Amino acid sequence: MGGMDDLYREQILEHHRRPHNQAPLAAPSVSLEGRNPNCGDVINLQLQLDDAGVITDVAFSGRGCAISQAGTSLITDELRGKSVDEILGLGSPFVMELLGVEVGPSRIHCALLGLETTQKALATLRTT
Amino acid sequence: MGAWHNANGTLDPVKVRAAYPILATTPGGRPLHYLDSAATAQRPQRVVDAVSNYLLTANANPHRGSYTLGQMATEGYEGARARIAKYLNVPASELVMLGSATEALNLVARSWGKANLRRGDVVLVTEAEHHANLIPWQQITREMDADLEFIPVDDITGEILWDRLDSLMKLKPKIVAVGHVSNVLGSIAPLAQIAEAAHAVGALLCVDGCQAVANMPVSIPDLGADFYAFSAHKMGGLFSGGGLWARADLLAEMAPIETGGDMIRGVRLRDADFAEGTQRFEAGTPDASGAVALAAACDLLDEFGRDKIHAHESLMLERVLRELPEVLPDARILGPRDASQRAGLVAFSSDLVHAHDLAEILDRRGVAIRAGHHCAMPLHEQLELSASARVSVAPYTTNDDLDALFAGLRDARTVFER
Numbered sequence: 001m002g003g004m005d006d007l008y009r010e011q012i013l014e015h016h017r018r019p020h021n022q023a024p025l026a027a028p029s030v031s032l033e034g035r036n037p038n039c040g041d042v043i044n045l046q047l048q049l050d051d052a053g054v055i056t057d058v059a060f061s062g063r064g065c066a067i068s069q070a071g072t073s074l075i076t077d078e079l080r081g082k083s084v085d086e087i088l089g090l091g092s093p094f095v096m097e098l099l100g101v102e103v104g105p106s107r108i109h110c111a112l113l114g115l116e117t118t119q120k121a122l123a124t125l126r127t128t
Numbered sequence: 129m130g131a132w133h134n135a136n137g138t139l140d141p142v143k144v145r146a147a148y149p150i151l152a153t154t155p156g157g158r159p160l161h162y163l164d165s166a167a168t169a170q171r172p173q174r175v176v177d178a179v180s181n182y183l184l185t186a187n188a189n190p191h192r193g194s195y196t197l198g199q200m201a202t203e204g205y206e207g208a209r210a211r212i213a214k215y216l217n218v219p220a221s222e223l224v225m226l227g228s229a230t231e232a233l234n235l236v237a238r239s240w241g242k243a244n245l246r247r248g249d250v251v252l253v254t255e256a257e258h259h260a261n262l263i264p265w266q267q268i269t270r271e272m273d274a275d276l277e278f279i280p281v282d283d284i285t286g287e288i289l290w291d292r293l294d295s296l297m298k299l300k301p302k303i304v305a306v307g308h309v310s311n312v313l314g315s316i317a318p319l320a321q322i323a324e325a326a327h328a329v330g331a332l333l334c335v336d337g338c339q340a341v342a343n344m345p346v347s348i349p350d351l352g353a354d355f356y357a358f359s360a361h362k363m364g365g366l367f368s369g370g371g372l373w374a375r376a377d378l379l380a381e382m383a384p385i386e387t388g389g390d391m392i393r394g395v396r397l398r399d400a401d402f403a404e405g406t407q408r409f410e411a412g413t414p415d416a417s418g419a420v421a422l423a424a425a426c427d428l429l430d431e432f433g434r435d436k437i438h439a440h441e442s443l444m445l446e447r448v449l450r451e452l453p454e455v456l457p458d459a460r461i462l463g464p465r466d467a468s469q470r471a472g473l474v475a476f477s478s479d480l481v482h483a484h485d486l487a488e489i490l491d492r493r494g495v496a497i498r499a500g501h502h503c504a505m506p507l508h509e510q511l512e513l514s515a516s517a518r519v520s521v522a523p524y525t526t527n528d529d530l531d532a533l534f535a536g537l538r539d540a541r542t543v544f545e546r
Contacts, residue, residue, distance in 0.1 A: 040501045040514040065484035
């Protein structure tokens with residue numbers, strides 16, 4: 001049960017029970033739905049950027065497993081003040097560090113849903 | 129009663145387990161409690177032996193070799209078709225051997241659908257269908273400018289509202305496509321009633337039998353279906369393999385959707401005549417070893433007795449339905465509460481523990497269940513769920529497996545209630 005206690009630590013469960021950054025933004029610069037097609041985890045992410053391309057605010061809503069929702073909650077806490085380039089440079093080690101646990105291959109997509117959706121949203125912003 | 133039964137004639141799952149070597153393995157160092165047979169059944173040693181034997185002693189290209197070994201290969205393949213046909217109580221001449229049930233349902237939609245659907249025609253399916261019995265109909269109705277209509281489900285339990293059937297028949301559908309047993313709800317469709325209603329307005333009935341063929345007696349002529357699709361790997365056969373039964377007169381009128389070797393009578397440079405019967409739909413070298421495997425699986429399931437399999441599985445499901453609400457009080461059970469209306473599986477959701485988290489925690493005890501939308505996303509949308517947890521049973525499921533399941537559910541409660 002050691003592995004389970006790592007994955008479902010109090011910090012993760014707390015973010016799952018009371019996810020942060022839930023208040024919708026009035027005028028987001030970009031919104032994107034992120035989905036885990038095999039599992040059905042879903043988040044709706046909103047980002048507010050300033051003219052310099054730095055994230056000033058973030059919000060999300062969603063439903064899914066504890067890992068997907070807590071992972072998104074944790075990552076959204078880290079976004080404010082970061083530039084698009086900084087965020088596009090982040091990868092799974094960053095999320096693992098936030099979660100404080102190495103997530104196995106069957107749950108990695110849950111853990112990365114928040115970061116990957118953020119990166120996709122920022123990519124759409126760049127191409128438009 | 130033979131090797132698999134108790135003295136009173138009921139199936140003994142402990143004896144049955146001996147036929148499936150994987151059940152004695154310990155993946156990740158834990159005893160295996162496999163409760164995901166609805167996704168794929170475990171393979172009996174006998175099936176693997178049958179494949180080995182065929183490939184090591186009778187291997188040649190079926191339908192081609194004029195030499196002795198080639199005839200042995202052909203006999204092995206056609207003998208397997210006959211065995212599988214007998215399992216379903218249909219003539220071998222009406223059984224098309226394909227790669228999967230998905231292929232079978234695509235064949236019906238793309239061949240029968242293309243020839244018979246016109247602009248404004250209606251295809252009727254349920255909101256609970258597996259994607260394999262939904263997307264092919266989405267595609268062909270779009271292509272033919274026909275309409276796709278739905279038999280609705282209850283928003284809370286997900287149960288299919290068959291009492292809407294009569295009013296929906298006023299749409300005069302050309303075909304009604306339903307699952308024999310829902311792969312999420314576990315419910316057995318009232319096929320006799322559906323067939324009568326469909327045929328009364330001139331519609332055909334296409335049945336996805338994937339979740340029925342391994343879990344209960346299935347005699348296709350008694351069902352009233354016009355098409356019946358099934359999958360080998362849910363019966364203990366190989367991953368590759370499945371089939372389509374269709375009424376002979378329908379098969380005779382259907383055009384092949386794949387062409388090539390083995391499905392022809394004569395070929396000229398600019399055109400070709402196609403073979404008759406099932407062969408017309410089996411282009412290319414057939415998966416003969418897969419057919420042989422499935423035939424061996426049919427032998428074993430018949431030795432168990434499908435009525436006895438169904439009775440055993442009903443007992444297991446009854447226990448799940450009874451104890452689940454005690455162990456996980458907020459469990460929302462999808463489908464009927466009565467085990468007698470089910471075959472093979474129970475799916476549920478919980479606001480306390482999401483299905484993925486549940487599957488993860490159960491895995492710590494070696495309990496394997498399915499978490500997700502089970503290839504039925506529209507049904508989950510309708511129920512406002514992102515996923516559900518599915519427990520499915522088999523002839524080899526024991527009370528020991530269910531004990532481990534409930535112990536794991538208690539673990540999950542402990543974690544999420546803390």
